[in-house]
Amino acid sequence: MMENASPPHPDDSRMLPTWFTASPTTSTLLLIAFGIVCSLAVEFLTRTLDSGRYAWQRRLRKRIGVAEGKHISELKWLTLSYQFVLWPFIGFLLLHVWGQHDLGDRVSEVLTGKGVKIGKSHIVPSSLLLGLIWFFLLITFTRYIKKKLEEDWLPLSHLDPGVRVSVATLFGYITFIIAAMVGLSVAGLDLSKLAIVAGALSVGIGFGLQNIINNFVSGLILLFERPVRVGDYVKVGATEGFIRHIRIRATEIETWDKTMIIVPNSELISTRVENLTYGNTYGRVVMAVPVSDEGQAPKVSAVLQAVTRASPRLIQAGQVPGLGGPYVVLKDFGNGTLSFEIGGYVSNVHDRGGIASELRYAILAAFAAEGIHLTTGKQQLELLGGGLPTARPEPTERAP
Numbered sequence: 001m002m003e004n005a006s007p008p009h010p011d012d013s014r015m016l017p018t019w020f021t022a023s024p025t026t027s028t029l030l031l032i033a034f035g036i037v038c039s040l041a042v043e044f045l046t047r048t049l050d051s052g053r054y055a056w057q058r059r060l061r062k063r064i065g066v067a068e069g070k071h072i073s074e075l076k077w078l079t080l081s082y083q084f085v086l087w088p089f090i091g092f093l094l095l096h097v098w099g100q101h102d103l104g105d106r107v108s109e110v111l112t113g114k115g116v117k118i119g120k121s122h123i124v125p126s127s128l129l130l131g132l133i134w135f136f137l138l139i140t141f142t143r144y145i146k147k148k149l150e151e152d153w154l155p156l157s158h159l160d161p162g163v164r165v166s167v168a169t170l171f172g173y174i175t176f177i178i179a180a181m182v183g184l185s186v187a188g189l190d191l192s193k194l195a196i197v198a199g200a201l202s203v204g205i206g207f208g209l210q211n212i213i214n215n216f217v218s219g220l221i222l223l224f225e226r227p228v229r230v231g232d233y234v235k236v237g238a239t240e241g242f243i244r245h246i247r248i249r250a251t252e253i254e255t256w257d258k259t260m261i262i263v264p265n266s267e268l269i270s271t272r273v274e275n276l277t278y279g280n281t282y283g284r285v286v287m288a289v290p291v292s293d294e295g296q297a298p299k300v301s302a303v304l305q306a307v308t309r310a311s312p313r314l315i316q317a318g319q320v321p322g323l324g325g326p327y328v329v330l331k332d333f334g335n336g337t338l339s340f341e342i343g344g345y346v347s348n349v350h351d352r353g354g355i356a357s358e359l360r361y362a363i364l365a366a367f368a369a370e371g372i373h374l375t376t377g378k379q380q381l382e383l384l385g386g387g388l389p390t391a392r393p394e395p396t397e398r399a400p
Contacts, residue, residue: 027097035090042082046075064144074136081133124188131187138179146172165230166223169246215249218265222246228268228275233350235274236263276349282323283349285356288331289340289363292373297330297338303370304328304342307362313355314344337375
């Protein structure tokens with residue numbers, strides 16, 4: 001019986017201080033208290049960092065590119081990873097405190113050495129944990145680099161804002177893939193076996209993921225081809241507004257009511273989209289003006305021409321190469337009504353409502369002074385894109 005006994009551990013007495021192993025009960029309480037204090041400290045630190053309670057935390061959040069009021073999802077995973085490191089380590093110490101050296105060594109070997117065998121694979125918990133930590137650290141670092149790209153480095157290149165957004169977004173996609181591959185490699189996964197995972201994904205795509213993949217690919221097309229860009233004013237079906245973000249799955253469109261509409265990327269590729277600011281911000285205001293048929297057609301035409309020429313917000317003839325000045329035409333007559341039409345180009349398509357209102361007020365004042373009477377008829381406002389390329393103004397500074 002004595003021959004089968006485990007050999008003594010000559011170094012076990014030196015693994016922990018003598019005073020620590022002399023009183024196992026006291027040492028156990030101290031270790032548990034230490035673990036609780038560390039857990040609470042980390043929980044407090046991550047919670048305050050997530051909310052940005054202190055000034056240094058707000059500065060740190062700004063540096064890593066976290067918007068004010070936005071939560072940092074990686075903190076939950078990092079906190080969980082910390083707990084998985086802390087408590088197994090305390091458990092390992094407790095085993096040695098109570099003299100269970102062999103059991104402690106076996107637990108340590110399972111966690112950090114041989115791991116657990118599942119089928120033909122060996123899963124090492126410490127490697128998985130380390131891979132997870134590497135992944136989230138790289139994601140946090142690349143988020144900081146992406147923010148620097150968007151706000152500091154790319155603006156120095158004088159690229160179009162839409163190009164800058166595309167570059168930053170693609171950088172985020174690529175760095176995410178790199179971080180995932182590094183994390184999987186550190187975790188001990190053989191990357192050559194990813195072909196099996198890709199085959200399983202292809203089956204999943206055939207059964208239900210085709211919409212997600214379609215939206216993802218459509219998002220890449222939007223970023224490369226750029227038929228719509230961040231800041232463009234578009235109409236997609238019944239939705240009309242400014243494009244604020246082009247994300248992996250969907251595009252966010254903000255309406256004049258400050259409502260955010262989420263449109264799948266595939267819809268922007270496969271359906272008809274009106275981009276009112278594609279390449280330029282010029283537009284055209286067209287209004288119908290019905291007046292009484294009293295033989296005053298030349299007089300009405302002259303008054304309307306004077307109103308359009310006096311408008312400072314209509315582009316006049318010769319101001320912009322390739323664009324004509326305001327016009328006045330007699331579209332139709334009959335039933336006691338002369339139907340005139342006036343129109344002209346505007347430099348900012350988003351100002352069409354205000355310009356049309358100013359023209360109506362000016363027409364009413366001019367007609368009252370000349371004794372011209374409007375008839376009951378339909379007035380309409382039409383917007384047509386056109387013109388020459390120009391710099392696109394920031395949509396957030398416009399008013400409807």
